[in-house]
Each structure stands twice: as C-alpha cells, then as structure tokens.
Amino acid sequence: MTTFSDLTPGTWDVDASHSELGFVARHLMVTKVRGQFKDFRATVTVGEQLEDSSVEATVQLASVETGSPDRDGHLRSADFFDTDNNPEMTFRSTKVTPDTLEGDLTIKGVTQHVVFDLSFNGVAKDPWGGTRAGFEASAEINRKDFGLTWNAAIEGGGVLVSDKVKINLDIQLVAAQVPATV
Template identity: 45%
Template sequence: MEKATWIIDPTHSEMVFKVKHMMISTVTGTFGEFEGHLVAASENFEDAEFSTTIKTASISTNNSDRDNHLKSADFFDAETYPEITFKSTSYAGSKLLGDLTIKGITKSIELEIEYNGTAVDPYGQTKSGFEAISKINRKDFGLTWSAVTEAGSIVVSDIIKLLINVQFIKD
C-alpha cells in the first residue's frame, strides 16, 4: 500500500503544557505556532511516522512578563533555539516513542496516544485526530532555572505535563 502524508491542521490542534507553581497551583501554557505531519500506509496508522516543529517564541501563558521570562536564556532561549522538534521512532498501540529536542538537547520520550478516528469534513477533506499526553523533566532539556520562596517552596516544578491534541488533513 502506498504511504499517505497528513499535515497538521493548526486551527484544530493545540500544544499545551502544565506545570506546578509553588507546588500549590498549576500554570497552563500553549505554543501558538507549530507545524507537522505524519506519514502512514495503513488506515489505522499502525505504521505512522510523526514529525512536529514548534516555534519556541510562540509560547503563551496569558502573562506577558512570565512569557518573556520563558523566552529568555533562563528557560527556552528562543533567540538561540527558535524551534522545539519531535520525531517519532516507533508507534505501537497506545505508545508513541520519539526524540524530543529542546535547546539543542535531544531525549527519547514516550507519549500515551489515542487515535480518535478519521472523518471527511463538509469540504471533502479527510481528517484524522489524535490526543497525546506525557510528562518530561524540564531539567533534562537544559531548562534549569530555579528559585525557592522564603518559606522554602519551589517556584517551578521540574515535571512538565504535555497535552497534545492534533487534527491531521490528508494531503
């Protein structure tokens, strides 16, 4: 069977992260600019190869001061490292393994993935949806900024939750 290419539809997709602040609340952030594709021959995507590029400077937590800090050398250093990339290495059942690169550091990560199905929209485009979740340690990727409050609370957790919802359009 011939392989088909599918392109991420950014208007129906989201790249979200969540991190504990002072270990008492959760801050949610998104990346607004990203692109990617998958290539697969099978209709159930069991042989799918996923690839995504995220623009680091597109980070948003709904707080411009925090966003500017996240873009700085303390965290993502968006000027030096303008992109975050992911390239899958295997996909089986509900597990997607791949290489995530942040700040020039590449680590293998595992995502729990759910295929939500395929449908044809009113314009005749074939679309498929996926949801993925994972946790990473930010310090593994050189995001090492840290601070402690006077009471001894950690300001930013090391563990980051990733929540990815993507819709692909068959090319």
C-alpha cells in the same frame, strides 16, 4: 467506532487551527500554570502497517503563550528557552503503536527520548470533501533534562517552578497526500 486501520496510508498534515500543543507546570508547588505554543507544524506519514508510520514536528518556541506577557517573556529568555539562540523545539518519532508515540524531543540542543500516551479519536469527512483524523497524546518530562534549570526557592521550602512538565497534544490531521489506489 473507527480505529487506526481506518487511516488511509499517506501523508497527513496537522491542521494547526484545530489543534493544540499545550503544557502544564506547577507554580509555587500549589497551582498549575497552563500554556501553549501557537506556531507549530507537523507531518504524519501513515504506513500500510501502523508500526511503519512516523511523525515529525517543529515548534516555534517564541510562540509560547501562558496568559501572562511577563511570564511569556521570561520563558523566551535565556533563563528558559533562549529563543534568540534556540528558536525551535523538534520531535521525531521512533515508534508508533496503538497506545504510544515514542520519539526524540529536542529542546535547546538537548535530545531526550519521550513516550507519549496516545489515543486515536477517529476519522471524519469534512464538508469540503477532505478527510480529517483526531489524536490526543500526553507525556511528562523533566525540564532539567533539557537544560531548563532556572528556578527560585520559596520561603518555607519548595521552588517557584516544578521540574516536571506535562505536555498535552490535541491534534487534528488533514489528509495531504494519499497514494492513488491501484
């Protein structure tokens, strides 16, 4: 079994074609709606010690997809992400441990500290001589903390969209720049 110590220090990029940045919110308080962002990039800098590592990510909010073009358009509107004025969501880590990824998440100009539960899935060589690594991470945020306050009351109580949103990351990294060994 591989561990974080098997990661070669250096710069790693997210392979977006083999990664997913998804989210889940409750709809009408009885079902879950899942979505994802298709356009994102991130760089992971692996330090000699895990605590010296960092993550920087940028997500294009207009790339949101939930399987419903009408809902996707509403999410892009001023009611939610307001992508015309706030095209990106960003994340900058502040702490990395074997079990958590902590950092500052910014949506619509509002920055909140978020703690992701982190799982390392291992390192593998690809058939082309490259090195890949896999991670999963999840966190729950309150969308209202980021100014995403639109909602509608439903008959009998409750609201159309939950305040709590779960963020799920399934990430494959590819070694971009690995320092030469001395």
